[in-house]
Amino acid sequence: METIKGLRGRDLISITDLSKQEILDLLELTAYLKKLSKIGVKNLNYLADKKIALMFQKHSTRTRSSFSVAIHELGSIPYYFSWNEMQIARGETVEDTAKVLDRYFDGLILRVYGHEILYSFAKEFRGPVINALSDEEHPCQIIADLFTAYEKFGKLDGLKLGFIGDTANNVATSLAYACAILGLEIRLIGPNKYQPKKSVLERALSIANKTNAKIKITEDINAVKDLDIIYTDVFVSMGMENEREERLRVLAKYQVNAKLMDVAENAYFMHCGPWHLGEEITADVVYSNRSLAFDQAENRLHTSKAILVALF
Ligand code: CP
Ligand code: NVA
Numbered sequence: 001m002e003t004i005k006g007l008r009g010r011d012l013i014s015i016t017d018l019s020k021q022e023i024l025d026l027l028e029l030t031a032y033l034k035k036l037s038k039i040g041v042k043n044l045n046y047l048a049d050k051k052i053a054l055m056f057q058k059h060s061t062r063t064r065s066s067f068s069v070a071i072h073e074l075g076s077i078p079y080y081f082s083w084n085e086m087q088i089a090r091g092e093t094v095e096d097t098a099k100v101l102d103r104y105f106d107g108l109i110l111r112v113y114g115h116e117i118l119y120s121f122a123k124e125f126r127g128p129v130i131n132a133l134s135d136e137e138h139p140c141q142i143i144a145d146l147f148t149a150y151e152k153f154g155k156l157d158g159l160k161l162g163f164i165g166d167t168a169n170n171v172a173t174s175l176a177y178a179c180a181i182l183g184l185e186i187r188l189i190g191p192n193k194y195q196p197k198k199s200v201l202e203r204a205l206s207i208a209n210k211t212n213a214k215i216k217i218t219e220d221i222n223a224v225k226d227l228d229i230i231y232t233d234v235f236v237s238m239g240m241e242n243e244r245e246e247r248l249r250v251l252a253k254y255q256v257n258a259k260l261m262d263v264a265e266n267a268y269f270m271h272c273g274p275w276h277l278g279e280e281i282t283a284d285v286v287y288s289n290r291s292l293a294f295d296q297a298e299n300r301l302h303t304s305k306a307i308l309v310a311l312f
Contacts (some may be wrong), residue, residue, distance in 0.1 A: 001025045007310040011129040013118045015139040015174045016207070020181050023146065026306050030147050033309070034302040037073075048075035050312050053101060056111040056132065057083040058238045062273060063132045063140065066300035067109050070308055079105070083112075098124035107312060113239050128311040135170060135239060141272045142174040144303040146182075148296045149229055152268060162187040162227040162267075165254045165280050166194045166247070167217070171233045171272050173200050176215060180207035185214040187223045191250050221254060224264040229292075231270040232256045232280045248279060257282040261290065268292050 004025040011017065018026070036042070052071055056064060068078040083089055088097045098121045101108060107127045110118060115136035122129040131139055150156055161179060163172045167188040173196065179186035188196060195217055196204070208215050216223070224230055235251040236244045256269065269291045275281045286293055 001028050004029060004310050008312070009128060010311060011118075011122045012139055012307060012311060013115075013122065013129065013131045014137050015142050015177045016181065016203070017139070018181070020183070020211070023143070023178065023181065026143055026303070026310060027147050027150055029309060030143075030299070030302045030306040031150075033305045034299075037302065042073045043075070044073060045075040046309055047071060047312055050076050050106045051079065051104060052076060052107040052109065052308070052312075053079045053081060053105045054109045054111075054132070055081045055083055055086065057113055058111050058133065060111055060132070062297050062300050063111065066304045067132065067308075069301055070304035074305060074308055094120045095124050097121075102126055107308075130307065130311070133170060135237075137174045137177075138170045138272065139174050140304065140307060141171060141300070142178045143307065144299040145175070145231070145270060145272070145296055146178060147303055148270070148292050148299050151295070151299075152292060153228065156182055156184065158184075159228045160185045160187070160226065161229045161231060162189055162224050162264075163231045163233075164189040164221070164224065164256060164260075165232045165251055166190060166235055166237070168194045168196050168200075169233055169237050171231075172196070175231060176200070176204045177207065180204045180211060180213045180215060183208075183211035183213045185216075187216045187218060187227065189218055189221060189223050190254055191219055193250050194247070221260065222263060224260060224267065227264055227267040229270055230256060230261070230264050230267045233272055234274075234276050235280050236276075251280070255280055255282065256285055258284050261285055261288075270296060273297055 003021045071078040102125045109130045109132045111132040112134050115134040167190040235247045271293045277283050
């Protein structure tokens with residue numbers, strides 16, 4: 001776990017900010033913190049002298065709660081700000097906001113629409129900037145998902161993952177990058193219209209070239225066969241509401257339902273939440289004993305703690 005020291009003071013904006021070893025170290029640290037938590041050791045003092053702000057431009061339940069509880073359990077107080085109540089929503093620049101917050105805080109956890117805003121904050125803010133979801137990526141989610149898969153299978157090596165549905169979205173992108181970094185197999189299963197952007201695919205493939213990861217893109221839902229994990233996410237992500245009708249129409253046949261889970265045979269089901277029942281997923285799957293969705297949600301807490309311990 002030595003390499004984790006190298007994360008101190010760094011930003012976490014893209015999952016590609018992390019090397020394979022750093023991801024594995026974060027998972028090991030998570031396992032340790034989760035074990036402590038399960039025997040009742042929840043109150044650690046590690047962040048006692050640190051001030052960390054959460055500033056969210058979009059809705060959140062899991063990310064906001066898990067980071068807030070994580071900060072509390074690590075001995076500090078989470079300072080939550082709704083984007084709309086800050087001067088930034090009235091035109092104060094990102095740069096000035098970042099410079100001002102830098103005078104009060106040691107770290108920022110940001111949920112934003114435009115991914116580039118995160119880099120603009122990071123340029124002016126000296127402490128770690130953590131991406132709590134942007135239109136492009138959701139790295140903290142994927143660290144929790146990898147941990148959940150590791151818990152279930154006792155390993156990551158050799159696992160075959162599939163993401164089905166809107167394979168161009170933030171969660172799919174971070175998952176594809178993570179599989180590329182870790183040398184895993186990932187099948188991105190969805191209609192042509194919602195497949196990853198060229199730049200994302202090129203980046204994932206260039207990482208995969210070095211790690212022997214397998215990245216396959218297909219429109220064929222039968223590609224779920226022999227997967228270990230089927231992952232899906234909403235068809236209409238936050239900020240895409242104006243495309244709702246079209247997305248539901250084009251993506252409908254990629255719904256994860258009992259029939260698809262039969263094709264997948266033994267695969268477990270994953271979803272970052274929140275889900276939209278009857279759209280990308282049916283209730284009989286998400287509440288079944290093959291679903292890891294609530295474990296993923298719980299693990300957001302343990303991985304949030306590990307991320308904070310590593311970066312601060
Ligand atoms: N998965 C996830 O990020 O959930 P929230 O939007 O509830 O934070
Ligand atoms: N892709 C979803 C994830 C929500 C956690 C969204 O961006 O709305």
